[in-house]
Structures are given as structure tokens and as C-alpha cells.
Amino acid sequence: MALDEIIRHGFEFITLIEIIGTFAFAVSGAIAAIKSRYDLFGVLVLAFVTAIGGGTIRDLLIGNLPVSWLTNSIAIWSAIGGFILTVIFHKWFKEIQSWILFFDAAGLGLFTVMGIQVGLNADMGIGISITLGTITGCFGGVIRDVLSGSRPLIFHKELYATASVFGGLLYVALLTQIQEFWAQIFAILTVIGIRIAAYHFHLRLPKFSSGLSKDSLDY
Amino acid sequence: MALDEIIRHGFEFITLIEIIGTFAFAVSGAIAAIKSRYDLFGVLVLAFVTAIGGGTIRDLLIGNLPVSWLTNSIAIWSAIGGFILTVIFHKWFKEIQSWILFFDAAGLGLFTVMGIQVGLNADMGIGISITLGTITGCFGGVIRDVLSGSRPLIFHKELYATASVFGGLLYVALLTQIQEFWAQIFAILTVIGIRIAAYHFHLRLPKFSSGLSKDSLDY
Amino acid sequence: MALDEIIRHGFEFITLIEIIGTFAFAVSGAIAAIKSRYDLFGVLVLAFVTAIGGGTIRDLLIGNLPVSWLTNSIAIWSAIGGFILTVIFHKWFKEIQSWILFFDAAGLGLFTVMGIQVGLNADMGIGISITLGTITGCFGGVIRDVLSGSRPLIFHKELYATASVFGGLLYVALLTQIQEFWAQIFAILTVIGIRIAAYHFHLRLPKFSSGLSKDSLDY
Numbered sequence A, B, C: 001m002a003l004d005e006i007i008r009h010g011f012e013f014i015t016l017i018e019i020i021g022t023f024a025f026a027v028s029g030a031i032a033a034i035k036s037r038y039d040l041f042g043v044l045v046l047a048f049v050t051a052i053g054g055g056t057i058r059d060l061l062i063g064n065l066p067v068s069w070l071t072n073s074i075a076i077w078s079a080i081g082g083f084i085l086t087v088i089f090h091k092w093f094k095e096i097q098s099w100i101l102f103f104d105a106a107g108l109g110l111f112t113v114m115g116i117q118v119g120l121n122a123d124m125g126i127g128i129s130i131t132l133g134t135i136t137g138c139f140g141g142v143i144r145d146v147l148s149g150s151r152p153l154i155f156h157k158e159l160y161a162t163a164s165v166f167g168g169l170l171y172v173a174l175l176t177q178i179q180e181f182w183a184q185i186f187a188i189l190t191v192i193g194i195r196i197a198a199y200h201f202h203l204r205l206p207k208f209s210s211g212l213s214k215d216s217l218d219y
Helices: A002-035 A040-062 A073-092 A097-121 A126-147 A161-175 A180-201 B002-035 B040-062 B073-092 B097-121 B126-147 B161-175 B180-201 C002-035 C040-062 C073-092 C097-121 C126-147 C161-175 C180-201
Strands: none
Touching: A002 A040, A002 A073, A002 A097, A002 A126, A002 A180, A040 A073, A040 A097, A040 A126, A040 B161, A097 A126, A097 A161, A097 A180, A126 A161, A126 B126, A126 C126, A161 A180, A161 C040, B002 B040, B002 B073, B002 B097, B002 B126, B002 B180, B040 B073, B040 B097, B040 B126, B040 C161, B097 B126, B097 B161, B097 B180, B126 B161, B126 C126, B161 B180, C002 C040, C002 C073, C002 C097, C002 C126, C002 C180, C040 C073, C040 C097, C040 C126, C097 C126, C097 C161, C097 C180, C126 C161, C161 C180
């Protein structure tokens, strides 16, 4: 009875984070489209591909077809919700910047965990599963940036994928020790913590100075 | 017998539009490549991905593999035809600009209808099927623009995807009322009408002014 | 016994080329990322997608899922090796430029042959199989360029895809005449030869001058 309660609440809690995360990813896509001076349709598409792009690439790679969002109305409506609210409230988004950052980090954490779980369920190894988790969390944003004509942010800005990788490593380590539900919670909190710290303290991975000009070594 | 005749002619008519539409999409890809100063191979690839890109993404999402163009020699030869004719006649394309616009709109209409039909046949819901129709019609052009180094036109120029969406809505509404063949004809004509009107009268979806600078809110 | 020996050595030889080719492709991705001023994670991702991108697109198109690199630890470790060595030694890469060119050309040849073989094994026609070979060899580089914010090199620089296509045509022609192993060797050498000659003598496919401005004919 009590266990049943926990499982039920666990499920509801995870669903809640999925809604919030998908929503936040859609908002980040919609904002990128508005910044690129795209029209209403462009804003809708970028909201959508940012929210479902990572999971779509994961599903394609492992052959989980039709891809999951086609039959997941929670994801679809969360993305549409993020689109509509961005269109209405985008002028005030600077004021709620830290909320968006927080929700986006929560989405990154949840998508990472969900992607790893999909990998493990498909009998992939641990390294591949963590890779699939990072793809799920990060590659919606890569598609967003390519479609809005920018170089992908995750390749040259504050830590983002790194937060996903660390959360993923923690998750698979904890899975052997504690209940899945609590492993998820700790992993998601870790991703949120690293990501927000990275944003505020401008933590970045090292870059490389090189004597390579843009034209040398072109193959 | 008479019905049989209609079905046969219906089939031939749709095949004719498929040839023309694929051809027109290939031409638009080849022209984009020439404008980007790409070489012969680049022109070939862009002709091809523009012609078959939308259907490929649709097939991937729903798991219709191998993707349909791999076994569809009509599509392949139509795309190659568009490539060859563009290479030969590109200097005169300004003179036949309105013909290309018309064929491209016809292709958009047909691909939309074909994509919706594939979705319905795969037991997808109506909303998802219309989405798949729009993806089939529009995302070849998105790949074309990404590969030629531009921001996708359908996100910031005259109505294009909107024509596809409206035609798609009309199609599924008509399907319950009249024969499939006539529903296809009316939907395709609607797409052509909206698209050409949009081009000539510069109809666009609203855009958003925002206080968001390129650097703020980067996640 | 002797035949068995040849097969074994053949296999080892091909595996060796796969390692070298994947490694060289990863190096080219990592270098592109460093030139784009990406961070450590960006360098890793570009090394990876360049090395496995072409084969991934091929596997997706024909429905060979999960895509092969997910279960191919040779490919994964070769790509990681290319990443690590580039990070350590990128300052000296100008000195070994011709080695990288050679390895990259060897990878192009091998990936072409492997892609054709996958196509033939999946009962695709000869034309489609050669197309799949070229996709396997070339489209990792296309993804690399899109993700690093450049227009794909293979569309406007020295012959690259052309070398792959010619090697592929030779391969399928030889397959009917001689043993598969020797057909592979001759095809790979042909690709290497064409590619290196193209690089040194600046051989390019023709481009098109046109009166088409960037703004005309936008659909």
C-alpha cells in the first residue's frame, strides 16, 4: 500500500518533470526562433524540434520506431504549451530568465535519465546508454541552433552536455545501490546543480588555440 | 468498368503530379546549389535531398524503412531529370520563374496529401497525419537551405508551410465527405492557390519584435 | 588452408583499414571543431559524428537498426582515439598534413566499399548501392561541416565524392570478375589515387555562373 503510493507518486512526479522539461525546451526553441526573426510557423517548428529532437535522434539510432513523440500526447501538448506561452509572453522573458534556466536544467536532467533508461531497456551497454542519455538531453538544442542559423551553443558555451554526462554517470552508479526512483531524483538534481552553477560562474570546458587557419587542412 | 477507368486515370493523374512535383522540388534544390556556387556534385545532392528529403524524414519518424525513395524509381528519375534540366537551362530560369513557382506549389500540395495518406495508413491520428503531410511537403526545403548555408526560407518568407497545413486540414475534412481522389484534387488546388497568392501578394505570418538581443537567454 | 589464411588476412587487413579510416575521419572532425573554436565536448562530438555519421545515415535509410556503431566497439574506440590524439597533437598537425590526407582518403575508399556491400547485402540495386557507398563515405563530413557552421566542403572544393563514386563503380564492375577481397583493394586504391591527385592538382568539378541573385527564385 505504502510502496504502491510511492510508486504512484514517483510516476506522477516524473511525469510532472517531463511536462515541465518539455515545456522549457520548447520555450528555448521558441525564443531562439524569435531572436532569429522567424515567423509564427518558424517559432512553432523550433519549439517542437527543440523539445522532441533529442529523443527523436535517440529513437532513430536504436530503432525505436515510430519515434516516441508521435504517440506521446503529453510531450506534444507540453511543447505546444511552451510555444503558445512564449508567443504571448516573450516580451517579459527577461524578467523570468532564472526560472527558464531552472526549468531547462530540470528538462536536461530528466531527458538524460529517460534516455539512459531507454538505452538500458534496449540492452545497450552502460557507455552507450549514457551517450543516448546525453543525446536525448542535448541534441534537441543542436537541431534548434542549426535551424536558426547559429553554431550549436553546447559546443562552445557554458557547461551543458557536461552536466548531462555527470548526471548520467551518477545515475548508473546509483542504480546498483538504491531504488530507481531515488537514483533519478539525485541524478536530476546533480544535472540542475552543475548546469546552474556553470551558467552563473561561466564555467566552460577548455578550448584550443591552434595555428590552424580556417583554410588549412580542409578535408 | 467506368469506376475502374476513373481509378486508373486517377492513379495516372496522381503519378503525373508526383513526377512534376518531384521534378520541381529537384529544380529548386539545384537552383539553391547554383546560387551557393556549388559544383556539379553539390547541385546533384541538393536537387536530390530537396526532392526526397521531406518523405525521407516522414518515413524515418514512422519507421517505414527502407525509406520509400530507395525503391521508387519514379522519384529517383524525376529528381535526376530536374537536376539535368537545371544544369542545362539555369541561365533561362528567370524567364520561366512562374512555371517553377507553379510546379513547386503543385509538388507541395501533392506531397502534403501523400504524407497525410501515409500517416493515416500507419494508424496515426489526424493531427499527427497532417503534421506528417506538412513534414513531407516542407522539410526537403529545410534540408536544402541548411546544406546551402541559409536559414530555412519557410521560417521567415511568404506563406509556404501554412498552405500545406490548410490544404491538409481541407483534405482530412473532405475525406469523410467525398471520394479520396476528389479530396486530393481539391486539397492540392487549395495548396497551389494559397501558395501562389502568398508569393504574389507577399503574404507572411506575423513576426515578433522583442527586446531579446542575440546574446541574452542562451540555453 | 591457404585460402583460409587469405580470408583471415583479408579480414584483418580490412579491419586495419577500418580502424585507420575511422581514426582519420575523427581527426578531421576534431580539427574542424578546433578551427571553429569549440570546447572539448564540441571536439569530441565532431570527431564522433564525422567518423560515424555517414554509416549512420546509410543504416537509417535502409532500416539497419540499431545503427551499426552502437554495437561496433572498433568504430567507437577508433573515433575516441582520433579525438584524443588530435587534442594532444593538434599543434603539430600541419607537419603531418599529408599523412592525414592519405588516411582520410583511405577511410573514404573503405567506407565507400563497406557502404556498397551493405547495400548489396540488403538487396538494393547497383545504383542505389553505389549511392549508399557514397553516402557512407561522404556524409559524415557533411554533418561535420553543418555542425561547425560551414557550407559542406564536398559541394565546392576539390574532388571528394567523385573519387568515392568512381571507386564505387569500379568496385561493382570488378565484383563480377575477381575475388571480393581484391575488388576491395583495387577500389580503395582508386579512391585514394583520385582523391590525392585532386587535392594536389586542385581538380574540381565545374561550377555554374548564373544571373541568379541570392534573392531571386526563393522557394
